[in-house]
Amino acid sequence: MKSFGANKVLKGVDLQIRGGEFVGLMGPNGAGKSTLIKILAGVYEATSGEIRLGGKPVRSLASSSDVGFIHQDLGLIDGLTISDNLSLAQPPKRRLGPVLDKRAERAEAAQALRLVGLSMSVDTYLSDLTPGEKTLVAVARVMGRGANILVIDETTSALPPADAGRVIESLALAARSGATVIMVTHKLSEILNATDRVVVIIDGELVQDAPTAGLDRAALVEMLMQHESDAREINTRAAAGEEPTCVLELHDVCVGKLGPINLRLNAGEVIGISGLPGSGLHDIAFLVNGSLKPERGEVVAHRQGLKRALVPPYRESQGGFGALSVRENLSVSSLWRWRRRGARLLSPRRELRDCAKIAADLSVRPRPMDVPFDTLSGGNKQKVIFGRALLAQPHLYVLCEPTRGVDVGTRSEIYRLIREMAASGAAVLVASSDAEDLFSVCDRVALVVDGRLQRLRQVTEMTASELELMV
Ligand SMILES: Nc1ncnc2c1ncn2[C@@H]1O[C@H](COP(=O)(O)OP(=O)(O)OP(=O)(O)O)[C@@H](O)[C@H]1O
Ligand SMILES: [Mg+2]
Numbered sequence: 001m002k003s004f005g006a007n008k009v010l011k012g013v014d015l016q017i018r019g020g021e022f023v024g025l026m027g028p029n030g031a032g033k034s035t036l037i038k039i040l041a042g043v044y045e046a047t048s049g050e051i052r053l054g055g056k057p058v059r060s061l062a063s064s065s066d067v068g069f070i071h072q073d074l075g076l077i078d079g080l081t082i083s084d085n086l087s088l089a090q091p092p093k094r095r096l097g098p099v100l101d102k103r104a105e106r107a108e109a110a111q112a113l114r115l116v117g118l119s120m121s122v123d124t125y126l127s128d129l130t131p132g133e134k135t136l137v138a139v140a141r142v143m144g145r146g147a148n149i150l151v152i153d154e155t156t157s158a159l160p161p162a163d164a165g166r167v168i169e170s171l172a173l174a175a176r177s178g179a180t181v182i183m184v185t186h187k188l189s190e191i192l193n194a195t196d197r198v199v200v201i202i203d204g205e206l207v208q209d210a211p212t213a214g215l216d217r218a219a220l221v222e223m224l225m226q227h228e229s230d231a232r233e234i235n236t237r238a239a240a241g242e243e244p245t246c247v248l249e250l251h252d253v254c255v256g257k258l259g260p261i262n263l264r265l266n267a268g269e270v271i272g273i274s275g276l277p278g279s280g281l282h283d284i285a286f287l288v289n290g291s292l293k294p295e296r297g298e299v300v301a302h303r304q305g306l307k308r309a310l311v312p313p314y315r316e317s318q319g320g321f322g323a324l325s326v327r328e329n330l331s332v333s334s335l336w337r338w339r340r341r342g343a344r345l346l347s348p349r350r351e352l353r354d355c356a357k358i359a360a361d362l363s364v365r366p367r368p369m370d371v372p373f374d375t376l377s378g379g380n381k382q383k384v385i386f387g388r389a390l391l392a393q394p395h396l397y398v399l400c401e402p403t404r405g406v407d408v409g410t411r412s413e414i415y416r417l418i419r420e421m422a423a424s425g426a427a428v429l430v431a432s433s434d435a436e437d438l439f440s441v442c443d444r445v446a447l448v449v450d451g452r453l454q455r456l457r458q459v460t461e462m463t464a465s466e467l468e469l470m471v
Pocket of ligand 1: 007027
């Protein structure tokens with residue numbers, strides 16, 4: 001059991017894991033998954049209950065060299081080589097007295113890389129790797145140290161599908177050769193493709209524990225939604241109206257390696273753009289938002305006082321005010337809404353009412369709005385930043401990775417809200433590496449390749465596999 005103050009986050013979870021099993025851990029945002037992993041890692045201490053490893057009670061699993069943790073922030077250093085990253089925090093190999101045995105370190109690193117199917121030189125700098133390769137290096141690091149129990153918390157949530165696929169494949173391979181894997185994820189395909197068993201935690205309680213064989217997407221969704229009363233069906237896309245009104249246009253815009261980019265954003269339309277990491281995908285979003293200035297070309301607003309709102313791609317480092325409350329994080333961009341007529345003062349009652357409504361629509365947990373943003377779970381942080389953009393009621397929404405890390409129920413709620421934005425006449429740009437975002441809410445989509453934005457295509461003309469291939 002684990003409580004934070006009066007908040008009971010884990011309510012007596014009993015879980016046994018056998019050696020060699022690949023267990024997927026799922027559940028809505030704020031269910032307690034990361035808290036459970038942090039208790040195993042010794043970051044938090046359980047309020048009550050115990051952990052046993054091989055039958056023996058232990059304080060946490062962190063002290064055992066058998067167990068390796070991979071957190072979302074991988075703990076690798078970009079300015080070092082793969083070999084140096086792998087030997088970080090390991091006792092140095094010595095040849096004679098203080099002379100380090102670099103050869104032995106490099107040989108061990110090469111062997112660890114082979115375990116995850118990477119074949120580049122161990123002298124490659126981490127900064128030259130793709131995000132997926134970096135994640136594989138993090139897996140290699142724990143496996144190279146002899147860990148045969150791997151504990152992974154949403155490590156793939158920020159990876160494009162192809163990279164995520166490689167990481168999952170290498171974990172599945174480790175499991176087939178005898179390692180035990182415990183993995184938190186919101187992605188149904190990862191559960192179905194790789195795990196032997198799925199455990200669902202909802203509201204701090206373990207509510208399902210079943211073999212994966214025999215389950216399909218529909219069965220998983222049902223398991224996840226059984227306690228979700230406020231999850232709604234995805235609406236069908238609103239039909240396109242008459243001649244569109246352009247609200248903002250990029251005209252031959254260049255910045256860094258990007259460009260020239262031409263793009264028109266129309267009222268009532270959701271445009272989706274996608275691309276690999278490093279493609280400049282989010283830079284296009286920042287150009288549209290006005291937070292990045294073009295070196296050449298023009299960003300033309302087609303209406304006076306065009307109001308824009310941005311959901312940035314990395315909620316941990318951008319956009320959230322950790323020490324401020326959920327309510328303050330929601331309302332900070334919209335204080336004008338609650339100004340009393342003719343007065344300088346705000347109406348806190350109306351502010352609270354509007355914030356509470358948005359928080360309820362997005363099922364932000366926990367419910368009290370005075371808790372610090374920092375204490376929210378990953379997915380709930382995302383919801384608050386999304387809610388802030390909604391409250392600002394802009395003419396143009398710029399949404400980067402809008403569903404990163406949110407649970408299945410909230411994902412469809414976010415899709416519904418995006419369609420509502422467009423239906424109420426706003427223009428929406430979704431910049432996402434998640435194929436589902438593109439085909440679930442966008443009217444037209446295009447890929448960013450080699451610094452250029454390819455032709456926009458109607459999503460209805462594309463098949464699901466074409467879209468999957470795009471990203
Ligand atoms: N340090 C903390 N102080 C207070 N409350 C916390 C703290 N850490 C987590 N919580 C609360 O515990 C609950 C569970 O959070 P946790 O991070 O375990 O969720 P999660 O299942 O990992 O969700 P997500 O899918 O969004 O990552 C949340 O309500 C969160 O607000
Ligand atoms: Mg979490």
